[in-house]
Every structure is written in C-alpha cells, then in structure tokens.
Amino acid sequence: MSEPLLEPGTPVDLTNCHREPIRTPGGIQAHGALLAADESTLEIVQASANAATIFNRSVLGVSLNELLTAEVVEQLQASAADATPNLRPLRTHMLDAYAYRPAEGVLVVELEPVGSRTASLTRYQDEIARALGLLQDAPSVEELLWRAARVVRELTGSDRVWAYRFEPDDHGVIVAEEKREDLDAFLGLHYPASDIPPQARALFFQNRLRFIHDVETSATPLEPIVNPLTGEWLDLSRGVLRAVSPIHIQYLKNMGATASMSIALTTGDRLWGLISGHHYSGPLFVPHEVRATCELIGIVCSMQLQALEALEVSRRQGTLATKRSAVLDRVAASSSILDGLAAAGEDLLAVCGADGAAIRIDDELRLIGETPGDVTALLDGLTSAEVFATDDHAGEMPGVLAAPLAVARGNHIVWFRREYVRTIEWAHAPKSLAIKEVDRLNPDGSFRTWAESVEGESKPWSTVEVESVAELRSALGTFLITRAEQLAALNAELARSNEELDAFAYVAAHDLKEPLRGISNFTAFLVEDYEDTLDAEARERLATIQRLSQRMASLLDSLLEYSRIGRADLEMSDFTVGDVVQDALELLAAPPKLTVEGGEMPLRGDRIRVRQVLVNLIGNAVKYSPDEPEIAITASDGVVCVTDNGIGVAPEHHDAIFHVFRRLHPREAYGGGTGAGLTIARRIAERHGGRLWLERSTPGAGSAFCFTLEGD
Template sequence: MTGNPGESRPVVQLGAQPVDLTNCDREPIHIPGAVQPHGALIALDHGRIVVASDSVREHFGLDVSQLLGQGLDLLLEPEVRQRVETALTRENLEHNPLFLLSTSVRGRGSFDVIAHARDGLHLLEFEPGGGRTQVDPAALIRGSLGALNATRSLSDFAGVLAREVRHLTGFDRVMVYQFAPNGTGTVVAEELAAGMESFLGLRYPASDIPQQARALYVLNMIRIISDVQGTPSPLSALPEHAQPLNLSYAGLRAVSPIHIQYLRNMGVGASMSISIVRGQELWGLIACHHNSVRVLPYDVRGACEFLGQVASVQLSARQERDEQAYELRLRSAESGLISQLAQQLDPLEALSDPEANLLGFIDAPGAAISYGGELVRLGVTPSAPQITELCRWLATQPQAQVLHTDALGQEYPAAQAYADRASGVLAVPLSGNRHDYVLWFRPEQLQTVTWAGDPNKPVQVDESGLGRLTPRQSFAAWQETVRGRSAPWQGAELQAAQALRRAITSVTLRRAEETHELNVELQRSNAELDAFAYIASHDLKEPLRGLHNYSVFLLDTYGQQLDEDGVAKLRTLVRLTQRMDDLLDSLLLYSRVGRVDLHFQPTPLDTLVREALDTLSPRLHETGAAVTVHDLPTVKVDRVRVAEIYQNLIANALKYTTRAHPQIEIGMLAPADRAAHRVPPEVRPDARILYVKDDGIGIREQHYENIFRIFKRLHAREQFGGGTGAGLTIVRKIVERHGGQVWVESEFGQGSTFLFTLEA
C-alpha cells in the first residue's frame, strides 16, 4: 500500500434521533447515523475521507480517527484507486448507485465497491464480495421474464413473481404484498420453504410501513437487511462534516429500531424488499424473509431490482389495459346515454328511458334521478323518501363534480337503515339546484378480513411505561368482519360520471337555460314594444301634430308673407322637425342593432378604446377630461358594435358631470376584485368583467334599471346637452347580442361605474 495511517483526528459521531410513540411517523429513517455491520461506508469530499462507519476497524483494520481526513490511497492499491477516482468523476451517481469493482482493501479479503453521490459527497460502500456468483444478471432473469409474460391474471402474475424471486435469492419466504388505497397491505402471493407457516391472504395495517418508509421504497427500489440481530455500526465524521448524512440510496443503510424489533418479533433473521411502483406510487412490495443471516451478492440484488422494475412496467401495462377496456365500455354507454338526452326535451324522461341504460353506464344494481322536484328510481334502491332525504344531506356537503363514498352509513348514519341497498353512493349534481342529482347505489358487501395480528393494536407500550414504541408481539391470524361497505368506486367510473355531468349540463340544462333566456328576452321585447307604442302615440305624434297644425296655419293665414310672428312659428316647426328626426334616428339605430348580423373576430379592446377616444377628442379637449386606460384583453367580438359601447359610455361620462376636469377610468376587473362589486349571478365565475368608471353626477339606486330603458332620461330634455335617452339601451342590446351582461354601480353625486361582459 502507498498510504499509511494518519495521526488520530478529532471526530464527531452522527447519532440517530431516539424514536418513541411521539415521533415514529416522523422518524428520519434516511439519516440513521449508522450502517449495517456486515459492510463499511466512507464519504469523500473532493477525494478526502470525511465520514466513515466504525466498521472500518473490523473490515480494514483501521480506527475511524486514523482514516478520516485521508485519501483513498490509504485503502486501495494505486491502480484500483485510480479506477475508482476516475469513475467518481465520470459517472452520474446522484440517484444511481453503481457497482464499480471488486477488490481487496489493505490486503483484507475481497469487497464489492458500490458508489453513489449525495449532497455534494461521494459515498463508497464496501460489502464482502466472497459470495459473488459471477453470473450475468440477464441470464438469471431470462427464464423469469418468460414465465411472467405467460401469465394471464394478476394472481398468476404475482405467484410467478414470488416463485422466481425465491429461485433467484434462496430466501426462505417470498411474498408479494399489495397496498390498498387506505395504506393497508395484503399478501396476494407467497413461496416458502417446507414446514413454514403461510401468510398468504393476511392483511397488515398501514402503520406497519410508515409514510416516510413508503417514500424511500419509491426512491430506492431494493432494500436488504442481512442480519436482523446485528448491531448497527455508527458513522463518525470530521467536525466540519457533522451534519446528518443522507443514506436514502445506500444499500448498507441501517434500519429503524422499530422495524428491527418488528422483524425480530416475527422470528426473521434477514429480509429484503423489492418495490413495485406504478407511476410514482408504491403499488406493493416483493417481501423476502430468511430464518438466518443472509448476505446477498450485489449482482443477484441487481437482478432482483431489474426484475422488480420489469414487474412494475408489466403490472402497470396490464392494469392500464384493463382500465382502458373498462373506460371504452363506459364511453360507449355514455355515447348512447347522451344520444338519448339529445332526442328528448325532458331530462328526467331521457335519463330514465330504458334505452339510456343508466344502470349499464355505471356498474351498480340501483340508480335514481332527482330533477325539478321529481324522482325516478331504477333497479334496487332505497325508498323515495329515503332518497329525497339523502339528496337534502348531499346538498349540505362541500360541492364537487362528483360525490362518492363506499361507506355511506359512516358519513350519513340514516343510511345504515338501508345498507343492504345503498352502502355506497355515487352522486352527480345536475344543475345549480343543489337537490338535483343522478345517483347510483351499491349494496353492502360483507367481507371477512384476516389480519396478521390485531389491527387495533399495531403497537404496544413496553414495561418501562415510558411510552416507547414496541411492535406487537403476536402475528397470529385475527379475523374481522367488515360491514357497511360497498365495492369501491373505480377511478374510471368517477371520470365517466364527471363526463356525464358535463354532457348533461351542455345538452339538457343548456336547453332549459336557453328556454329561460328566451322567455326573459320575450318579456323584455314586449316591454320595449309597449314603450315604443307609447312613444309612437305620444312623443312622436306630438311633434307631428305640431308640424301639421303650424303648417296649416302658416299656409292659410300668411301664405308667402311671413312677419316676425310667422318666422317664430317657422322656427318652432324646425325645432319639432329636428326632434322628430332625432327620435327616428335613435329608433332606427336601436332596431338595426337587433337585426344586423354580427361579425366576430379577435379584437384588442384597447384599440377600440383608442378609436372611441379619437372620435371624442374635441369633446375631451373641451372638458379637460383625464382618461386612464388599463390593460385590456383581446376578445372575439364585433369590433364596430363594441366600439359603439365604449363611445356611448365615454360620451355619457363627459356629458353627465359638473366637474371642471372629469376623471374617466377604463379597464378590466382583476379576479381578486370581483368580491367588491355586485356581480349578477348570471355572470360566469371565469367571465372577464370590463368597466368604464367616471366621477360624474352619479345615479340613484332606484334608477339603475330605468336608465337602460329606451328614451328614458332622468333629467329635463335640454339638461346636460340634451339627448334622446337611447344610448344605454343600445349599449345593453349590443352587450346582450354578445352573450354578456351590463349593469351599473353608482354613488349619487360621486360617479358611476358601468360594468359589462362580452362572452362571445
């Protein structure tokens, strides 16, 4: 060797945090401060050893204090050291532990050297390599892959997986362990040595594997504990590297004392876990137990990890294929149901029609439709009064696109009376009426669960009475009968229900809303026709009658000889004629807005505002008004008509003011500002609300609606520059033809804000 032990240096031991009942779920198992004793670990900072396990004394014949601060030349021959250092600089080791080589260390046996990087340090693990098989991992698993590919069911797949892993590893027991959504796990397949008690079918509480352990299983797909009875070897570090060392990817990482005690209580001598991951979620584990110490060679572990990865991919593919087949069936049923909805006007009749096949749409023996105060039941359901009360309860729950539970009686105790018909419910809200639902029911599914020990006592307090966590001693089969639960609702079913809700909303409820909007429009049109009839019989007839009377008087009395009195009457005639012309122009413009075809195109609204300001520039200059224009969106509108909106509103702001220098603000409400305004309920939550704000004379609240009526002025005919009172009526008509709403907010004497939406 080229290196010699250095002088002893001050060291700091990286101890683990004590674990008890108060912090088990928060135990930092990725920084245990120790490694398993059958190997040794060192951490390098730029080639200098800054952390080492105390087991270097046993394996390398050096005390930690002699090793820290030194280089690899103290441990490895020059040629080997060069190979290791080169690999450390060339390989991507951050999340990818890599087998480097097998070598002797200070002339002591043979060690497998595995490297990875973490938090700026290079970690080297040294495991005794005498048991290496020197086989190609691909050769080990070739037969396994063929056997897995030949399976047809999930049960067969898990069984072959357990058999092949046991063949590869020689462990006494190999189980495939599947997690449920609630975190509990069930042994779905098992291979074991003769004479051992079977765990097949047993369920284990979620608390057996804490959340932080599950997260590590996703990061590091293989985990081995070679000697459950072994004493962990603490890590020591130079004082400047005294922070905890992250061992998430280290194969030698020491094990939580809680888990060690758990394995000891089971009589396990060694264990290994291989993760089965679907997406980024832990689907299950291949759990291996041995009755005695078992150090598994690195190449065999690598073959097992690869097999776990292949199993994860194949399992995901199989489940996705099954889910896609079910989704296709649901979509086919959805298509038929939507077609039925489109053919019938009454949604209740459409959904309850046998051709709609509501029970076939979602796999459930019972369904019900509650709509508009009526109720239709299909198949096996609770009674009508019970469903009505259930809908009332559902209306009090936080609203979502789909409401579902497979344990209705636990959340709504009244449902316990009909658990045999509806222990599970899937409810789809149909409209804004919180009592309108489509519901599917599933009956109680009695289930006998066999637990590995009492699940209500996953831990025990030890004899000291200090509250230390002690895993349960008994793993004897413990049976529990589960009542009040139905078969769970699958993700594809929830998505299909959401799709149905969207379809019902767009096909059926839209039709009802269109009918309602048509009625409102007809009522408004009738009112406007009444107003027009009044104008035609009064305001228009009066100037026409004056025109006629004065014309006759002029012709009969004065003829071609007009004195001053005749000139005055002639002026009156001109004034009335002009008034008639103005009224007729307004009527024609209003009529044209309602009849003309709109041409929608993406239009920057700020461009329209600038055009309106240009048109009104003489008046702006005359009044000394200051106009502030905030950022405005590009919207698909009829640019000519929307320009009229802004021109009308800005002109009114300039007209109805007594200030020397009026202030006008034009913009769009930010979402956070909506709550400060009285937004009509018809306005969609995501609608863009535009506004024109002034500091003019304002409008009293009782006139908020009157100002939009045709020819309705709140002031004397000649006040504030006169006018016909048709401008805001035209604004409303243009906005409504764009599918929007317009309203006013005002404080009398302080100013007004006209707000509107353009939904098209």
C-alpha cells in the same frame, strides 16, 4: 410527515419512530465496512468500527489510495455520481465496492465481501432475460405480481416472498405470495399503514432496494460518530449497508424473520407497493448480482404495472362508454330525458356499476333497481353542483354517487350501491405494533391475525366509474341544451303559425261576413216583398234564417276580436285597478254593485284591453249570478281577482271554459253570448305576459277568476 425528524442518536420507541432519522443511523450492517474520506486529500476521516479488522490495520488518517490502490479509487470517484450503486459495484480484493457522495467533498466507499455463491455473469444474464420475459407476458396485474414473487424467491432463496399493494389510505394488502410450503400463508392479509413509516416510504424512491441480511447481528457504529468534515451524522441513504432501525429489527424478530428484503414498486410518483421477502432460517446474504437483478425486476414490474393498470382502466372505460351510449340512445329516442333515462334501466346502472338509481327532473322521480327508502330526503340534501361519490353514506345504501343536473331545481341522477360487509384480516391490530404483543408470535413466523368486520360501507366507486358518471352528465347537459334549442325553434315555428292562423282567422271572419250580410238582407227582402203571399210558417222560417245569420255574425265578430288581440300592438300605460274597474263599469250596460279591495294597486298594460278583461269577468259574474249578485274585486301582489256568488263551474269544466266557442249552457240561457269571452280575456292577459285562471269555483257557491299582467 409534518413533524421534524429526531436528532440523530435519539433513542426511538413506538411513540416517535415515525420521526426516526433513518438516513443517518450512525452505523452499518455488520457484514460490510464503510470508509469516508476527504475527497480533496483522500484521507480517511471516518470508518465503520469493523474496518480495521477487515484491512488488518488502523484506517483512520490513512489515504484511500493506500488501502484500495489509486486506480480503484479513481474508478470509484467516477462512479460515485451514479444513482444506483446496486447495479455497478466494483470488484476488488474479493470485495464489492460502491461509492457515493453524501455531502460536498465527502467520498463514502462501502465494501461488501463477494458472496460465496459467486456465479458467472452469463448465468445472471440468462436469469434476467428469463425473468423479464415472464413479467412482460403477464396478462394482468395479479399474474404479474405472482410471477415477480416467484422469480425473486428463486433468485434470492428467501423462505417467503410476497407482493404488497398499498391501498389509498396507505395500508398494505398482500396480493401475491411464494413461500416455503410449511409456512402459514400471508396472502390476503392487511398491514396497517404505520408499519412502514412515511420517511421509509419516501426513501424507496431514492433507493429502490432494501436488504437486511441478518437481524441477529448488531450494527457496526461509525467512528467517529459525527463526520469531522460536515460536523453531522453521515447520510447513508444512497448506500446499501445502512444500519436498520432498532424498532424495525424488533418488528422483524417478532415476526420470526432472520433476514428481509424489499423492492419498490412505483407508478409515477406513487409507491404502488413492495415486493418483500422474509427469511426464517438464519442470515441471508444476497450478492450484488442478485440484488441488481432484483432491482431490474422492480423497475420492469413498475413499468408493467403502469401499463397493465392503464390497460385495465381503458378496458373498463370502454365497457362503461358502451353503456353510456346505450343510455344516450335511449334518451335521444324518448320524448323526455326523464323517460329516456328511466327506460335505459340496467344500462343506466351499468354506467358506473350500481345496484340502483334515482332520477329526479322537475319534481318527477323515477327509481331503477335497488334504492333506499329515504331517496327523496337524500336528493333534497344534495347541494353540490359537482359529481359527488361516497361509499359510507349513513343510510340503507352506503354507496352514493350523485350527478347533479340542475341543483337549483333539485334535478339529479343518483346511483346507489348496497352495503358490502366484509372482513379485513389484519396481520396485527392496526393501532398497535408487533412489539407490544410479543406473546402472539409463533416461532415459525406465523402469527395470530386480528379480524376487523367492515360494515356500513359499499364497494368503493372507482375513478373510472366516477368519471363515467361525469361524462354522462355532461353529455346529458349537451342534450338538455340541444333540446332547449329544439324547443325554442319549435316555439318560433309555433309563434309563426299562430300569427298566420290569426291572419287567416281575421281574413276569413271578415270575408265571411259579406255573404252573410247578403243572406240576411235578402231574407229581409223576401219578407218585405212577399208579405201578402207568405204564410205564418214561411215567415217563421225566414225569421230563423235571420236569427242564425245574426248568431253567425257574432261568432265571426268574436273570432275577429280573438285574432285581433294576437296581432295588435299593445299600447302600454300605467293605471290603477280602481281606474280600469271604473272604465269597465262605465262600459257595462247595467253596472252591478261591487266592492273593490286594493283598488290603488298599480297596473301596467294596454288599458283598453285590460278594461275588456274586466268587462268580461264582471259581465260573467253578473250573468251567472242570482238577481242580487255579490261581486268583489280584490287586488294584491300584482294579481287581480273577480269573485262572485254565482252558479260556479263544475271541476270537470275548469278547462273547457277557456276553450273558444265552448259553452256549458244552452245558447239562450244566462243571456247568451258566443262563448269566446274568457278565451279572449285569457289571451289579453297572456299577450301582456301574464296569466288568467280560475282560482277556485264550487258549483252553486260562486267562482273566483284571477289574472296578472306580468310573468311570475
């Protein structure tokens, strides 16, 4: 309601009725009378035009005391501060009197004739007790509203009573209805939000009841129209007689209604809905006792609504929580979160009542149930770190509820709901008011409806469902953290056992060399000492023992070297690729010809170890290449590569070449070797925080091995 209200008295039509100043209509419903007095003197300064008739005398300038007696006026003054005049009228002269102060120093007294059906207070007390009992027992919101409609219809005698619920966009739906049997049903009809302008909605919080007793009788104006004490039109919002907006009167007439009423249903600061009634058979004067009962029903209904809604929410929360813990149990029992979520299947869908779900963690995608074809594109489009829900996503499945796990890595869980095509029966076309379509009305109060087909939407995600997903997400977050911690502990454990393994390998290799030395030596002694007695075959076998001892010694040396790299501290220094290539060439027995590109690229590391890596890679390149090897060393962006034109590595062996002591060729082919060189070279790179890998290799067309000394 950002636009200012119109000046009182401005003619209203469909274009400005949302700005109509409904609190200051300048008149009252004609069945009652109004007196406004200066409270300091009690002199009547303003009155409804019909007051003189009721009192049989002119009232302006007369004292309130003179008209109503000092005793009554005193009581009215005392009760004027009360918020609900409906509950506390004062009966005097066969009139029900209410008082309130619309402005400082102004006392307004509204008078209504006591109804013809005046009944004993006891009877209404019984009615109230019965009604409240019914409402309190209602097991669901729907049942509560049906009972409320029935009770209100019985109390007021109205031809039709129904309950509206306002949807999030403020349009109303009729969810319960009690009516005269011959009338068309309104049940299930939708009413545009504009049917009840914002200022009218706001007024329901101040004055919970609105009764229009007779739409045919025109309002009685106040005289004078402007209050002499305030210089303004009188604010009648706290009273019961306030005149009805002419637009609303027209609206009711178009519907065939002759009288109407509305009772506010509120939850917290929200207008939840209304209990409304239409009467079609002439004026309906509802006496104050009945109105008081209706107001009570409205209040109790509101309280029950809140309680039942909370109960329904908590029941649903309970159901969803059960599903969530089933999902989390699955995740806990799985080796990965992705597998756990995927294994949860139906339970994962039930966490928010979805038709399908997609889980993507580190580029691995799992789909459950019904999912749209463009799921990857949809996941890629998610940028928010918050849980996000929509029911009108433009795509195969309009219901999308996304829970990002790690947006930067594209990790999400997304639930889907299929399209829910439905028809909304509008009581009349939403953008136009009844007044524009007079011809559609039927005399009995029924009227044509306007059906809207709603497509491209899913059933909306409820707050509870969105919260459920948020809960699951944060539980998974804890899980991820816990898992990360477990992983860290495991890594530490692994590092420790690696260290122990290194120490073991070192000691073992070292100590094994001594007996091996003995074997080798004593074999030599045998050969020397029994030179004359040994035949050729015996000598040959002894030579084999020596050769095998030598081989075992070199394996032990490799093992020693490998374990040493794990244990030794690196002596870091700065050098260039060219420097260390030079170092390596100096160390090689027969340095090959090679080209170096990017030799000026700086490296930081343990120069001796890096040299070792290059000796190994260049050595391999020579070893596994033809007589004229073409070896190239290229360095850029922190990556050093050694390329050759040698025999290459078959794809199935790309992993095996890095396994310690794993050889792909007969021991003596390609110059022998223990098969630990690449393992040691890789370990050196890893010790520096870098990597060493086979960049590419084609059997017969050469290989390229690359390494970095720093992490990516």
